[in-house]
Amino acid sequence: MSDSTGFTTCLWFDGDAEAAADYYLSVFKDGKRGRTVRRNEAVPPGGEVLFVEFEINGQKFVGLNGGPEFPFTEAVSFMIDCADEAEADYYYDELSGNGGQESACGWVKDRFGVSWQVIPPGLHDLIADPDPGRATRATAAMMTMKKLDVAQMRRAADAEG
Structure with a gap:
């Protein structure tokens, strides 16, 4: 889903980016899911989703699990x-x-x-x-x-x- 044209909106979540992407894809019927990238040893803790790509109504999004700092x-x-x-x-x-x-x-x-x-x-x-x-x-x-x-x-x- 990632390309060099247009804009991608990054939404900062506190651990629920994947659930949010699934929710938006259920609400907006023409959506599609892209990559899900998991944290690795360089970005502790491992195993959690770092970000998920999705598109709804032609708009590209990344749901980033960044923590509670920026609601x-x-x-x-x-x-x-x-x-x-x-x-x-x-x-x-x-x-x-x-x-x-x-x-x-x-x-x-x-x-x-x-x-x-x-x-x-x-x-x-x-x-x-x-x-x-x-x-x-x-x-x-x-x-x-x-x-x-x-x-x-x-x-x-x-x-x-």
Whole structure:
């Protein structure tokens, strides 16, 4: 899977990189797994997974078991642009369930602490509407939500003062 083109995102885990890769490959159906590299005598302790390569939605990742020093924060997140509401519901429910948690404005944190933004279709058009009043009303509605409801945001955008 390793090549010299593009970018690979390295995710730093505290011992559960392999479990995380397996989890992401179960959630994102078009994923594939690459190499799993185990620690050797030069990187104690031996036998544990050092890193695992995987790809989801065309994006290359390396899950590195680096230890507890650098936990994930919401300062970095992955946006999932969804084709329809069913896809948005699927990703939102899968990533926030099983030990994950909902946040605000369509953000979820999965059980490994990685943050995701689940973007339903039409969201960006609403909050970037050329009419500043519509954009403001849609954005204000979004700010009250955990799971995004674009139909409700559209109704808010259409409502006049």
